[in-house]
Amino acid sequence: MVSLVQWLQANMEALVDTAVARLSQNEALKSELVESIQAFYDGLLRTLVNGSPLPLNAILIDWVESSSAPAELELSTFVPVLTTLKQVTAEQILSSIPLQQAVSLLMASDMIFTDALIYLTKLEADALLSDMRAQLRKAEAHVKRLDKSKSNFIAVAAHELRTPLTLVEGYADMIANTSWAQTDAQVPLLLDGINSGTRRLRQIINDLIDVSLLDLKLMELHIQPVWLLHILNAAERNVRKVLGSRQVEVVIEQETFPVQPVYADSDRLLQAVEKVLMNAVKYTPDGGQVVLRARELPGFTDIMVMDTGIGIELSNLPHIFDTFSALGDASLHSSGKTKFKGGGPGLGLPIAKGIIEAHGGTIWAESDGYDEVACPGSIFHIMLPMRPVVSGDKMVDVSAMSALQDNDL
Numbered sequence: 001m002v003s004l005v006q007w008l009q010a011n012m013e014a015l016v017d018t019a020v021a022r023l024s025q026n027e028a029l030k031s032e033l034v035e036s037i038q039a040f041y042d043g044l045l046r047t048l049v050n051g052s053p054l055p056l057n058a059i060l061i062d063w064v065e066s067s068s069a070p071a072e073l074e075l076s077t078f079v080p081v082l083t084t085l086k087q088v089t090a091e092q093i094l095s096s097i098p099l100q101q102a103v104s105l106l107m108a109s110d111m112i113f114t115d116a117l118i119y120l121t122k123l124e125a126d127a128l129l130s131d132m133r134a135q136l137r138k139a140e141a142h143v144k145r146l147d148k149s150k151s152n153f154i155a156v157a158a159h160e161l162r163t164p165l166t167l168v169e170g171y172a173d174m175i176a177n178t179s180w181a182q183t184d185a186q187v188p189l190l191l192d193g194i195n196s197g198t199r200r201l202r203q204i205i206n207d208l209i210d211v212s213l214l215d216l217k218l219m220e221l222h223i224q225p226v227w228l229l230h231i232l233n234a235a236e237r238n239v240r241k242v243l244g245s246r247q248v249e250v251v252i253e254q255e256t257f258p259v260q261p262v263y264a265d266s267d268r269l270l271q272a273v274e275k276v277l278m279n280a281v282k283y284t285p286d287g288g289q290v291v292l293r294a295r296e297l298p299g300f301t302d303i304m305v306m307d308t309g310i311g312i313e314l315s316n317l318p319h320i321f322d323t324f325s326a327l328g329d330a331s332l333h334s335s336g337k338t339k340f341k342g343g344g345p346g347l348g349l350p351i352a353k354g355i356i357e358a359h360g361g362t363i364w365a366e367s368d369g370y371d372e373v374a375c376p377g378s379i380f381h382i383m384l385p386m387r388p389v390v391s392g393d394k395m396v397d398v399s400a401m402s403a404l405q406d407n408d409l
Contacts, residue, residue, distance in 0.1 A: 214354030225261035284309035
């Protein structure tokens with residue numbers, strides 16, 4: 001009985017010719033395919049002779065790595081090629097020897113082609129995964145470069161804007177101190193407009209610098225004992241000063257706040273709370289209410305800023321803390337800090353998030369959705385860690401010092 005090895009040796013040329021004709025009708029490509037198909041059947045023959053899949057696997061590896069076969073056939077996978085070669089081999093077996101002898105050769109051929117297909121599928125999956133990882137690394141590197149460029153631009157732009165702004169402020173002060181400015185009633189009004197604009201511009205510049213410091217993790221915190229209720233009262237007073245004609249009630253449920261202090265940078269924490277509170281006021285219509293409440297959690301105090309505003313789209317919740325992520329209509333953009341639905345530069349919430357996280361806390365928001373009629377509102381949670389001492393800080397625990405002094409006495 002003829003073995004598969006003997007049959008392959010005798011029918012190699014016919015197999016190659018038939019496979020090439022089956023795989024391509026382009027005469028120019030056929031000559032290029034002959035070498036690849038010949039290499040495959042040579043590897044198949046060596047695998048049968050040696051009783052090891054390594055020779056045939058080496059051909060498949062070469063195909064995947066060099067993409068020789070797909071480049072000629074313009075395929076994205078080798079599986080159709082290998083399937084065609086399997087079909088051609090089976091047809092040639094059936095047409096060249098009696099059926100009774102062909103059965104054993106077909107079984108042997110099917111076994112080796114099946115193993116080859118399994119191995120090829122794994123090779124292609126691994127190659128695809130490797131390529132996707134390489135593309136992902138390339139994309140991540142590109143994003144990092146863009147992010148670094150953005151951070152550098154923000155830092156440079158903020159510092160560059162400070163110089164002309166300082167000049168405007170200086171010349172406005174000089175004008176205010178001239179004799180003719182004191183006698184002309186229109187000059188103070190004009191200077192008030194200039195000063196109002198420069199104050200707003202300086203605040204935006206300071207926000208840009210804070211964003212840059214947070215991105216580069218260079219913001220310094222001066223940690224000390226801070227009473228949350230004092231921070232909230234100060235934030236409420238500051239917001240009330242700029243409310244203007246807005247009719248939004250701000251309520252602090254003072255009894256819910258802890259009596260013990262937290263360790264924080266009081267100025268930065270006030271800045272963060274004020275920005276969250278200002279955001280709540282901005283998206284709450286007149287007649288609405290913003291409530292500040294606290295609750296104790298294991299190791300944390302959760303400061304909740306709850307408003308009766310228009311709410312947040314569920315799809316936008318993951319993005320509200322992204323830098324420059326002003327989600328409103330661009331046509332509503334306004335430099336007013338508390339104008340209802342007025343857009344801003346999208347820096348307030350990212351700065352608040354950065355400051356809270358720099359304190360070891362976290363901030364997140366929840367809402368039932370966006371509805372300007374029903375006003376489902378939003379709740380912002382500012383989670384601050386409650387700890388008796390600050391890790392790595394050289395501040396002395398006052399209560400511990402008192403106990404030591406009492407023992408000495």
